[in-house]
Amino acid sequence: MNKGGRKRPPPPSNPPPSNPPKTQALNQEDEFLDEDVFLNETLISEDEESLILRDIEQRQALADRLAKWTRPPLSPDYLAQSRSVLFQQLEMDYVIGESHKELLPNSSGPAAIIRIFGVTKEGHSVCCNVHGFEPYFYISCPPGMRPDDISHFHQSLEARMREANRNSNVGKLVRRIELVQKRSIMYYQQSDSHPFLKIVVALPTMVASCRGILDRGIQLDGLGMKTFMTYESNVLFTLRFMIDCNIVGGNWIELPAGKYKKTSKTLSYCQLEFDCLYSELISYTPEGEYSKMAPFRILSFDIECAGRKGHFPEPSHDPVIQIANLVTLQGEDQPLIRNVMTLKSCSPIVGVDVMSFDTEREVLLAWRDFIREADPDVIIGYNICKFDLPYLIERAATLKIVEFPILGRIRNSRVRVKDTTFSSRQYGTRESKEVMIEGRVQFDLLQVMQRDYKLSSYSLNSVSAHFLSEQKEDVHHSIISDLQNGNPETRRRLAVYCLKDAYLPQRLLDKLMFIYNYVEMARVTGVPISFLLSRGQSIKVLSQLLRKAKQKNLVLPNAKQAGSEQGTFEGATVLEAKAGFYEKPIATLDFASLYPSIMMAYNLCYCTLVTPEDARKLNLPPESVNKTPSGETFVKSDLQKGILPEILEELLAARKRAKADLKEAKDPLEKAVLDGRQLALKISANSVYGFTGATVGQLPCLEISSSVTSYGRQMIEHTKKLVEDKFTTLNGYEHNAEVIYGDTDSVMVQFGISAVEEAMNLGREAAEYISGTFIKPIKLEFEKIYYPYLLISKKRYAGLYWTKPDNFDKMDTKGIETVRRDNCLLVKNLVTDCLHKILIDRDIPGAVQYVKNAISDLLMNRMDLSLLVITKGLTKTGDDYEVKAAHVELAERMRKRDAATAPNVGDRVPYVIIKAAKGAKAYEKSEDPIYVLENNIPIDPHYYLENQISKPILRIFEPILKNASKDLLHGSHTRSISISTPSNSGIMKFAKKQLTCIGCKALLREGVHTLCAHCKGREAELYCKSVAQVSELEMLFGRLWTQCQECQGSLHQDVLCTSRDCPIFYRRKKAQKDMAEAKTQLDRWSF
């Protein structure tokens, strides 16, 4: 199915009956909340379990088939537990279970058990139950509190907690309170430490409820009602555990022999399952041998559903008909398993295990069994989180297959479906479902794409066209049911298609190195891999901050409320852009990692910030503090070294190391790891600044972020001044240098000379000279020359990019219409081609002529329709839109024409703007491109001229031409206009068709078919013209249709694809129609 395009979050429906009612009402961005899951709640009762077992026995044949895909068997020393277990962990969660009696003889009752899932280097799956780690947080200890007071406090708190957790069967809610010496990370403090209370609670969720009590205030003997500032009370339990045990996401963990115990009753499907104490874990930093990846199993899958005509598939009605699966071992090129499960028989597919079933129930259960046997560590796919997985689960619920949703690694534990409400300023509030599969990482490529890349379309088709240069056949969902209802051959066709959809995500994963990059990101930032996709940026910084703070004996306040009150601050500076077309080399001076450098250079941190009161009180010597341009005071590193600068230094040093290692590395896999690492380090370093400025974040500190930007502004200004003062004719240079533009971290200088090499030398000289005036590690670097350079305005420019004096590297553009979705392709092509002509060919008249030709083509109705198609997503039905929109109106009209093929909510609607009655509203002028093609409906060239082309084109040409608008948009080339006559308009039904002369269009007498009397004698030339047209179309027809055959991967079957994202879809259709017409025209000659 066309993911991203058509798939949408299914409408919320009732969760499966036996689900634990632990749903989270609100999951605001970056709100971290723990959620206790009670082990026995998720497990299926005994009688149900036996029912499942019986079911499995019945399907022994299938089981044999699946058995060949199981993991390699355990060696004897593993079985005897005589060797240590070393594994790479990928996923981690916790459950509430009975405290382990042998390992923790002193405690009893419910406790949090951390489960670590991973893979050994032999490929065995591991489930490690970690006991004894307890949730806790800090509060600052009120002055004068003595041990006695602490125990009183403990009792009061326990009592209040008991009120809040009435139903809890836990013996002691607040386990203990310890007095510790710590220091808050906030503000520069002269004393080393203060007393803090570490409050240890029984269960992770109690941290939040305890925090609530302390936030609101608690009645204390002798002290009265008192509120407490809590510290580190917003740290997720698993993250807390990882930090305290020095575990980072995706690293290797070892348990020596004898330090672990095989579980008495195995609860998971993992090959190795054992219990241990958290203190026995050996966690390795990912270096050397431990930077490798275990051969974990990656499952890529896709489902097909047979929708009803005119409806998007809904799990309450439409069956799942096929599931294609591909399992690949990490690091291998070829998949280990390729199979497809189909409803009804399906012809065999070479190299693929085709499993056909008669009922949907069997298909679903076969897939469940397959998941269990193949036991994937990572599940990937395209839009699986929002579509495929919830669909499967809801479908199973509709069919009442209660035993289906056991997809996780915990025996008989159903997957949990969580309603999540995601709200953000950009998208509004969206409800969706999150499917939790215990022990398996979900990695939805659609989410990754949306997160990491800015693309004009995120359909699987256009994403694979973009990254793999492969077009994907797209079968419209209305055809899917027809194929399913056909014969084994047509179902095979569908299966091949389904397999391709399962294969492409894997290809993308390999091509874009996602596994390496994300695992490295997890290692660098220390969060579990699953956090990277499901959570925002700030948790990554928070994790690093917490780790560092722990080393320094610092604690982080839970300063949420403080954040929202703070206002905004002035952003980065942009120097006035002197728009124009520069035909001399422009040197670009860049600050390398500007914001991190500033934070390091000026020691900006939470713990070096001096409050205005403190500044007066502490009387710090002026040489020990920095006053930032924004007026804040920070102490220098000799008084107190900042944590953020330290984190940044480490990140940048690590990046340098990774880059050096990358150069040395020979093994491609090792290279991939290192490259992923240096990238992760770079991203992490840059996100620290954002963390301090995120007002809704975890620990915002606008004093830091505004100081950073103010320094940044100052540096840009400073650079501009130095360049313009030094590089002058007075100082012996050939020309006066001029700064024509400056952005956040770069300055563009025109030195006035025309040789690239000299400009490079001057650039280097300037960079070195100016860097000398900055505090380390702030460094100005000369990186590239733009030559020629077209500066349009702030953040909009284009130029040829030179790093070597002899040849340019590429054409670089910024902020220019090339990727915007709501532009038609014509705009993009026009802009790119013009820039190409202006910058590379240096042919401005050529570019002008090119634009004029294009405009003339448009007006003369010679433009290829596919270039004019505009596409918009239909997110809700017409009534829900407040303003009438072109694509929504069109969808309504199409539904009236043919409900079966009309776009549904979730589809993307392509349309063109057609000529309509005078005064018609823009939204009434939209039309389906295919309908336009078939009925010769005239498009509205003026709409395209005025609303699409003119702005982007004028932007480019205005710095170059004096009268750009007049020349380009109103010249003589706009005089002649040709509009085709629609073949479906009312009046045409009454018109009688009469042949006209091919030469002069004069009406022909009855019985004459080709030429009028006047044109006789010009047969040869006129025939040549007709035949040339046919010939051109034939060539196009052949090339287009054979391309489609190639995409679909079959010569002997008709092309079915209806991918409107494909650049040749409309051309193909048009070629077919034009061909038929041209042939008829040519045939008139044979009379």
Next chain:
Amino acid sequence: MEKEKNLHRLQCSYTCLDESFEIGKETYKGQQYSHIYFARLNLMRTLLHSLVSNWKPFSPVRPVLELEEGKECVIIGTLYKHMKLKPRVLDEYSKERSVVPLVKPHNFTHSDDYLVLEDEKGRVKLGGNFISPSVYATGVVVALHGKESGAGDFLVLDVLEAGLPPQIDRPLKSSEDKYVVLVSGLSIGSSNSNPLQFQLLIDHITGHLGDEMEQGIASQIVHVVIAGNSIEIPAGLINGQNLASKDLSRIAEPIKELDIMLNQIAAGLPLDIMPGPNDPSNFALPQQPLHRCLFPGSSAYNTFRSCSNPHCFELDNVRFLGTSGQNVDDLDKYSEAKDKLEFMERTLRWRHLAPTAPNTLGCYPFTDKDPFFIDSCPNVYFIGNQNKYETRIIKGSEGQLVRLICVPKFNETGVAVVLNLKDLECHALSFGTQLSS
């Protein structure tokens, strides 16, 4: 041909066999290319099936989908060559306009190319060293002997091509020498065309040149075949845009000139003219005969025949099959051989005139037939518009004899080819109008 000695031009019987190449009233009704592959596979499979019993009597013939790992069998299907360098129309539309202009290489083969065999139901990737991807091209139908390897590939152990088609025995003819002249690439209207050269050729054919002996030979020329690219319309004149009337008449100029020249030949002896890629005909194969309205002068003669490309005919029971060169030129882009004649030989052995149509060679989407299937072996097989004159005789396993001829571009080489119908001997006729030093 009244001369002093009253030489009489010899005659021969002529049968046109172009029927299968006529498109006639067929139209584009939305049909796709799958049908032509389907028709081709059906024709070829019947043929190959009958050969398999002798070739691998103990191996079962299986559909691609019923392969079983490790079991030897024979599969029959259409080859598809996956080519890394093959230009794709998609790239022209979708790729970012690249800074460096695309260099169009002459040949698109690459060492990473691989073959796939496809029947109506499925396809399988071919492995092993037995079958070389550089030799084959998409669209060829073969039988393969081998077995499925573990990875889902088919390990090829032997290849069976259909081989030369059966040849109708040629009744022994008189010992009379009768000559056929083959010429191509006149390119009238091109910047380097030399009217004098062509006039010399005409004068030679029609017997207006040389002494008696030479005229005597000329009188034995019984037929002329012009194999494509007779005119060249200046590039850029026809580009779909509206033309000024003076430009329009410029298009017709070379055609008028050609008509005048052909007039002279047709007045003397039978002439077949085939369209080529540059001629005012349709692009896709089979190219339809050039319209008679282009030749108001010559078409008045019944000796003037405008034919299709490919063109098949018989002269005194000698069967000719020829094209204007597109079929072999396309193979030359997508596969490799030591010379053009080898490509020609392969098309005969594959029993298919243009296997790369429709994949890389434009072709009409036939629904019920594949006109390029060669069911009967020609005696003479020629292709036009080649860079140089080459010829060879090949022999088939059943005694078939075929004369292969590459007819060079006359405009560039000044060479026409003369073939003797008596013994299929062949020589070049070279016209130079410049004194070479």
